[in-house]
Amino acid sequence: MKTEGHMRLQRRIIAVLIGGQILGGIGMGATLSLGSLLAAQLSGSNAWSGMAATMSTLGAAISAVPLARLAQAHGRRISLSTGAIIAGAGAVTAISAAALNLFPLLLLGLMLLGVGSAVNLQARFAATDLAVAGSRGRDLSLVVWSTTVGAVLGPNLFGPGEVVGAAIGLPPMTGAFAFSVTAQIAAAVVYASFLRPDPLLTAIASRAQDPSIPGPQGGLAVLRKNPQARYAVATVALSHATMVALMSMTPVHLREHGASLTIVGLTISLHIAGMYALSPVFGWMADKVGKLPTIVVGQVMLVASLVLAGVAADSREAVTISLILLGLGWSASVVAGSALVAESADPQDRPALQGVSDLSMNAAGAIGGALAGVVLAAAGYSGLGFASLLLVAIVLIWTTRQPRHTLQEIQAPQHIEQP
Template identity: 80%
Template sequence: MQRRVISILVGGQILGGIGMGATLSLGSLLAAQLSGSNAWSGMAATMSTLGAALAAVPLARLAQARGRRISLSTGALVAGTGAVIAITSAAVGVFAMLLLGLMLLGAGSAVNLQSRFAATDLSRPDSRGRDLSIVVWSTTVGAVLGPNLFDPGEALGAVLGLPPLTGAFAFSVTAQLAAAAVYATGLRPDPLLTAMASRTPDPAAPRPQGGLLVLRGNARARYAVAVVALSHATMVALMSMTPVHLREHGASLTVVGLTISLHIAGMYAMSPVFGWMADRLGRLRTILLGQGMLVVALILAGVAADSRSGVTISLILLGLGWSASVVAGSALVAESAQLQDRPALQGVSDLGMNAAGASAGALAGPVLAAAGYSGLGFISLALVAVVVVWTVLQPRRPANAGRL
């Protein structure tokens, strides 16, 4: 059953990756166009990640009450609706409507994040990192393909009479509807409900807690949630401003799409390796490896901002560092609470991850305008420093299961 669940999640992730990757970079360009200022371009990433943050806890509660099948399919439908609204906003020229559409589209990111936890519902402790990373890896196919649909999307948009920079959103609508169908029909029986039903009832067991209550009394959970959130914020801050930076330096949409594709490949393609490392070498060592790659990426962005090849290499390392940190950190989140509390903790983790990303995206635009791309890279090093120090201070032998 676990193998079948992983297969269904992989299929949904591929489709969801196409839907998100096709619109991720165009959102910042469309925001700059409709608002009339590059300073507002960061709001695209902000609203998308804010939407993912707002959807995280409701989708987690829905999963706990109705199972992963209902939760994941509902989130995909909301994301598809957001893509339709984004297209409409460009047609009528209303910037606020674009922000609403991008916020709803962010529910697709929340679905992708919840899918990695769904992969651990039935997994063994010694394979939790691997199972989680396989689902993360599967996003590579759609996420790398998505940004390369810019030009085909514009051609399709011209045929359909859509406004400029919105053709790829049509691909997103189709992909999200297909993902919803895959989850709704394939996750039977539901993995989370099956895991809960298989537990032996214990009258003395504590009642399920909310995610915030788990964080309050669990130091390991606080650390794991913080690693995921801060690593994501570091990635979003630099990545969200890269399309604007490249366009200002004369890069074509094709070059922008290729750069983002390579970055997303770094985020997902090596995740099984980092999942294996997290299971075999330890969660903390893998997190430190990820933070080291983030440091190199940010320094390279600072010193080679005027070089397209330098920016591309920086974005690849940024994706790799994100992958190692988030895979290992997510494995820690998944094992830092009892089964009945895991969906709530996972929802809070996704909320924190996307809230941190939204904040980073909102601040990245003004920082880019004031300090340039180089300044943005150097300033982002502060986030990495927090994670490194916190990791070094972690005890090596906690009570929870899992190799650290």
């Protein structure tokens, strides 16, 4: 039941999560772009520069389930603050790697930094722990949107970071990592100090007295028993794989066709804006129109993006529009799909299911990015666009094959009550 006290508590939780996300986003945005440059420098070859993104993704994937288990056992406050501290330790490790000229140590640092991405993903689910059914998508989308601030501010700290780094004696290209350490520690303090009462523990406690609810289950157990959960997790993972596949190869394609770094940067910036800037709109749609229709809207935008990339790969303007549509389609699909993941399990089972979802999302993105390079080499950018339609087709076909009662649950779930 939605009471005034409940609403005040949820508003405060959302504010704390947004604050932590902004701090964590600044830390990630300030360092991951520099990671590729540092990887090339320490390894002595540009061929290793891609390992920065690979190790970060690996860190996010590996930590997703352990952080979820920590949340299930001790609450979001402990899980999120612990993850932020680990990410800060990753930044310290990266600085040490540069000082010692040790490439393997840098890879370890970047992997630990990737835990910060897992924290960002878990924070969006934390927004749903005490959300009522009619605002779950909105609350989740507001936390997703807040990552835009860090994504925009972070890269602009490169210059100031070098000035600060030089002043305190840090190796070149590591000053921004010092900002990351500070930002991650600050995020940990925000989570640990202000995420009280813990939203997940509060939600679990409110359900503990109901004898009809079984004990906690693992994420895979929930997937086996719950077709709605399988649909939601697959939608998020496949949508993310689609986005990563095309986005990761676009800079390569544009550079091969003579685009300047400025044009490449602008295209990616507009894509990122599409990913995050309108997420509250899609959250509102998920709540008011329905999760399923919002997912379909997202998939249609992904189709438009991929077809445009396929038929107009030689046009920079068309590629830019395609990347904007790609970001918008990702946003609609992931916001609505994530809200559906949260609705697919009782509070005590949500962290486990969400951990599996985040692991699947990161793994799908890593596989999609790796296979995209192979497809690009074999069939070109147009071929990549058309080939990626297969992933969208899976989601759309799966949607149409949902049983009638499942579709009704997806659009208006009734089986989970919130305190």
